[in-house]
Amino acid sequence: MKKVNVLILFFLFYITDLPAQQKTFQVVPLGVKGGLDESNLSSYMVAPAGSDKYICLDAGTLYSGIRKAMERGAFRKPVLSVLKENIKGYFISHGHLDHLAGMVINSPDDTSKNIYALPQTIDILKDHYFTWEAWANFADKGEKPTLDKYHYVELSEGKEISADNTEMYVTAFPLSHVNPYQSTAFLVRYNDEYLLYLGDTGADPVEKSTKLEELWKYVSPIIKDSKLKALFIEVSFPDSQPDSKLFGHLTPKWLMKEMEVLSSYTGKVALKGLPVVITHIKPSGNNEPVIKKELKKNNLLQLKIIFPVQGKKMIF
Amino acid sequence: MKKVNVLILFFLFYITDLPAQQKTFQVVPLGVKGGLDESNLSSYMVAPAGSDKYICLDAGTLYSGIRKAMERGAFRKPVLSVLKENIKGYFISHGHLDHLAGMVINSPDDTSKNIYALPQTIDILKDHYFTWEAWANFADKGEKPTLDKYHYVELSEGKEISADNTEMYVTAFPLSHVNPYQSTAFLVRYNDEYLLYLGDTGADPVEKSTKLEELWKYVSPIIKDSKLKALFIEVSFPDSQPDSKLFGHLTPKWLMKEMEVLSSYTGKVALKGLPVVITHIKPSGNNEPVIKKELKKNNLLQLKIIFPVQGKKMIF
Numbered sequence: 001m002k003k004v005n006v007l008i009l010f011f012l013f014y015i016t017d018l019p020a021q022q023k024t025f026q027v028v029p030l031g032v033k034g035g036l037d038e039s040n041l042s043s044y045m046v047a048p049a050g051s052d053k054y055i056c057l058d059a060g061t062l063y064s065g066i067r068k069a070m071e072r073g074a075f076r077k078p079v080l081s082v083l084k085e086n087i088k089g090y091f092i093s094h095g096h097l098d099h100l101a102g103m104v105i106n107s108p109d110d111t112s113k114n115i116y117a118l119p120q121t122i123d124i125l126k127d128h129y130f131t132w133e134a135w136a137n138f139a140d141k142g143e144k145p146t147l148d149k150y151h152y153v154e155l156s157e158g159k160e161i162s163a164d165n166t167e168m169y170v171t172a173f174p175l176s177h178v179n180p181y182q183s184t185a186f187l188v189r190y191n192d193e194y195l196l197y198l199g200d201t202g203a204d205p206v207e208k209s210t211k212l213e214e215l216w217k218y219v220s221p222i223i224k225d226s227k228l229k230a231l232f233i234e235v236s237f238p239d240s241q242p243d244s245k246l247f248g249h250l251t252p253k254w255l256m257k258e259m260e261v262l263s264s265y266t267g268k269v270a271l272k273g274l275p276v277v278i279t280h281i282k283p284s285g286n287n288e289p290v291i292k293k294e295l296k297k298n299n300l301l302q303l304k305i306i307f308p309v310q311g312k313k314m315i316f
Numbered sequence: 317m318k319k320v321n322v323l324i325l326f327f328l329f330y331i332t333d334l335p336a337q338q339k340t341f342q343v344v345p346l347g348v349k350g351g352l353d354e355s356n357l358s359s360y361m362v363a364p365a366g367s368d369k370y371i372c373l374d375a376g377t378l379y380s381g382i383r384k385a386m387e388r389g390a391f392r393k394p395v396l397s398v399l400k401e402n403i404k405g406y407f408i409s410h411g412h413l414d415h416l417a418g419m420v421i422n423s424p425d426d427t428s429k430n431i432y433a434l435p436q437t438i439d440i441l442k443d444h445y446f447t448w449e450a451w452a453n454f455a456d457k458g459e460k461p462t463l464d465k466y467h468y469v470e471l472s473e474g475k476e477i478s479a480d481n482t483e484m485y486v487t488a489f490p491l492s493h494v495n496p497y498q499s500t501a502f503l504v505r506y507n508d509e510y511l512l513y514l515g516d517t518g519a520d521p522v523e524k525s526t527k528l529e530e531l532w533k534y535v536s537p538i539i540k541d542s543k544l545k546a547l548f549i550e551v552s553f554p555d556s557q558p559d560s561k562l563f564g565h566l567t568p569k570w571l572m573k574e575m576e577v578l579s580s581y582t583g584k585v586a587l588k589g590l591p592v593v594i595t596h597i598k599p600s601g602n603n604e605p606v607i608k609k610e611l612k613k614n615n616l617l618q619l620k621i622i623f624p625v626q627g628k629k630m631i632f
Contacts, residue, residue: 039355039380064355101417124449134444
């Protein structure tokens with residue numbers, strides 16, 4: 001019996017330890033769509049697996065998304081408690097309303113925390129949203145009087161910073177979103193593993209930019225080391241959308257072309273099975289089923305394509 | 317038998333005709349709350365009873381509200397068809413995000429229509445929302461290039477205009493919303509009957525303003541003639557909220573004080589049974605039941621207090 005017990009203990013240790021090693025991040029999508037539905041706009045809570053200290057990548061929808069996450073069992077406390085206690089800071093990719101409306105709307109009931117963004121995005125928040133004409137200035141810079149609830153933290157391109165009150169670190173990279181307008185990619189690190197989130201972006205050839213290629217080059221060693229746990233990237237329109245009407249967004253075809261560029265740095269094997277979470281599908285007409293079909297059809301690199309569900313916790 | 321038939325016909329004519337005479341307006345609330353929940357922010361579709369040509373008073377939430385209205389049977393067509401075909405124009409009371417976010421978010425999929433507002437509100441739309449940094453300029457003035465989908469119509473205080481492509485006429489009146497910031501009341505006319513909608517406003521004594529009293533004075537003859545079918549007015553906070561923390565909003569107590577001022581012009585009898593629709597309750601803590609209780613308790617004028625439900629059609 002003793003031997004059997006030891007074996008059972010060893011087996012239990014092995015099977016419980018294995019997922020702990022493999023699961024690095026948990027993500028609760030608060031909003032997954034690229035427009036129209038005000039209750040479901042881009043916003044992703046990210047924490048180390050098992051932690052309750054999240055950062056929020058974009059903040060298009062907060063309240064409606066947290067409520068949905070409660071319904072789906074991701075949180076077991078009141079909506080405002082999650083907002084106040086579990087979101088430790090916002091990382092805003094760019095100044096478009098569908099990526100920050102939830103933060104502005106909920107600011108009166110929020111707690112003090114940091115808003116992290118590249119300088120041009122902070123300027124948009126200062127000049128257009130946290131003003132007394134458009135809302136109230138809950139931040140610590142911009143139009144007086146400042147209510148000083150939110151502290152702006154200006155990110156520098158390619159320089160890693162600590163996300164306050166969490167165990168995560170974040171590096172920002174610029175993206176082109178209707179050149180010369182910019183958006184941001186956030187590379188989130190916990191210990192030596194990573195999650196990469198891209199705000200809205202067009203493909204380099206369409207944008208006449210090299211921003212994506214520079215990003216792919218930067219993250220390729222991480223991918224080759226199997227340290228990238230997930231890549232969140234947008235696909236707003238189906239392939240039928242003409243390049244001249246992309247407005248700084250991707251289609252399935254353009255996503256796969258960019259993944260080919262990435263594979264030129266990583267090799268194709270490294271991308272096989274990489275979790276690629278598709279964000280920001282614009283829910284007009286039958287975009288959603290069409291985009292899903294087109295992505296599956298053209299997935300020659302055998303990426304693990306994932307469609308996030310609002311409020312449904314994901315583990316990577 | 318013939319006599320009976322005639323009587324039945326007469327009776328049927330009488331009971332079907334009576335409501336037609338009495339019912340002037342139909343209102344579909346697309347959003348009824350004063351904050352937090354991005355899927356349910358101030359927005360009211362108003363049309364003559366039986367018409368499908370609506371104006372939209374404020375536009376905090378559109379898409380989520382129309383979807384809810386479909387679920388509740390108010391519309392029987394796709395969400396975007398209602399948005400495109402049934403909303404003929406937006407009347408925006410002021411520039412705060414919770415009164416216009418839905419319009420901005422849905423603008424890419426909307427049809428060409430007018431945005432009606434006082435000049436200072438149009439300036440906020442031009443300077444803060446329909447800019448290329450915060451969104452895209454779907455309007456016909458402001459930052460270039462203009463996409464010219466929306467046409468700004470500047471309203472003049474107290475001057476009635478026709479709401480294009482509807483049978484309604486609207487007059488705007490300024491309100492004080494954290495003096496000197498302004499909001500707007502819209503007096504909607506169809507034939508010789510009226511509906512009055514107030515955007516966010518504080519009470520005159522708190523705001524050190526006379527704007528509400530001037531409005532009450534203006535509408536008092538309409539009320540005395542029993543031509544005002546409904547009054548939509550905000551109550552954001554319960555009575556426990558100190559006057560110094562009202563941020564340009566009303567409480568049950570202050571609403572009733574303002575109704576007393578109104579009654580000084582109309583007489584108390586004229587207000588008895590007047591439908592007063594309570595908008596913009598801030599859904600923090602237990603505000604909602606407390607505000608409802610306080611309003612019912614202090615309703616000495618016997619107003620007909622109504623709490624709108626998102627998506628549920630109301631007839632006045």
